[in-house]
Amino acid sequence: MGSTERDILAGVGPRLRALRRARGWTLTRLADETGLTSSTLSRLENGKLRPTLEQLLPLARVHGVPIENLVEAPPTGDPRIHLRPVRYNGLVVVPLTRRAGGVQAYKVIYPPAGREPTTELQTHEGYEWFYVLNGQVRFVLGERDLRLGPGEAAEFDTRVPHWIGSADDQPAELLTLFGAQGERAHLPALRD
Template identity: 80%
Template sequence: MGGRDEDVLAEVGPRLRALRRARGATLDALAAETGLTASTLSRLENGKLRPTLEQLLPLARAHGVPLDDLVAAPPTGDPRIHLRPVRRFGLTVVPLTRRPGGVQAYKVVYPPAGRAATMRLQTHDGYEWFYVLDGRVRLVLGEREFLLGAGEAADFDTRVPHWIGSADDRPAELLTLFGAQGERAHLPRMH
């Protein structure tokens, strides 16, 4: 392998680490999701192990990114973004950002209230902003509950116990911005 190939492979580890951290996943959780050992994942992230296609495929699937993103494949000249929905915990999640770290954007479709998983409040580091594209959303934030409709937005610190779901018998579609390190979406004021 030549110098350029070595450079490409050397950058895979930091990308893998940034993707895992942006998702808030531990090495053990990612190991369970991919079938790779936590030790192998650690060695890949630290550049002590050269990644193989057999390792990169389940990692790309778990992180919901194209394989090209893991190896920083050169652009093909096609400006279209090929969105690949991922199903997680009964939700359909479409990643809209292609770079690891920082604020991440997603389109999230919550199933109708009757088909959703049971409500379980969760907490994690980060800050979330969402805009309701379609449907009605129920947001439980600590001891308070909010109903939001199409065109409404909310933002909150994800260290506060929270749950989001459809408020009725229709799916709810949201545009979500999430900052794992607590970054907030700053929207300019329009006069």
């Protein structure tokens, strides 16, 4: 192992300790959340144990950070993020966040009205916020049937029956924030 690799691995322990302490957690609490032993966590934090991928994955998940934040690999020199659109139920979904857990951000492109496979209301755990970038959006939430245009936003508990789609013959583009555990995406109003 070269000196660069040793330096990268040597920095993992202090980063793990800082993340745990920032949450106010004990090693025992972190062990309960990750399935790793307190002894293993202590040895990782103190640099007495080289981290493995099997150890870093649950730690990244629990702390809600990408694994590369734990390792702090040297920069590649290319700051671009290479987004990979995914087709899902007739939609084009572009994940904008790369970390595990917490609020996730997506750009979603809904096909023109009439091309959606279904307008059936759905429910699931979570909380969602969306902002209309382009097009007209039909948003059904419970008994309400709303139409939103560019610059308008909506926020809702996804346990309420809902459906989102284009309202006309043009695609609709949305920026969506979704929290599976019900994290709310709005910011408090600024006070003077």
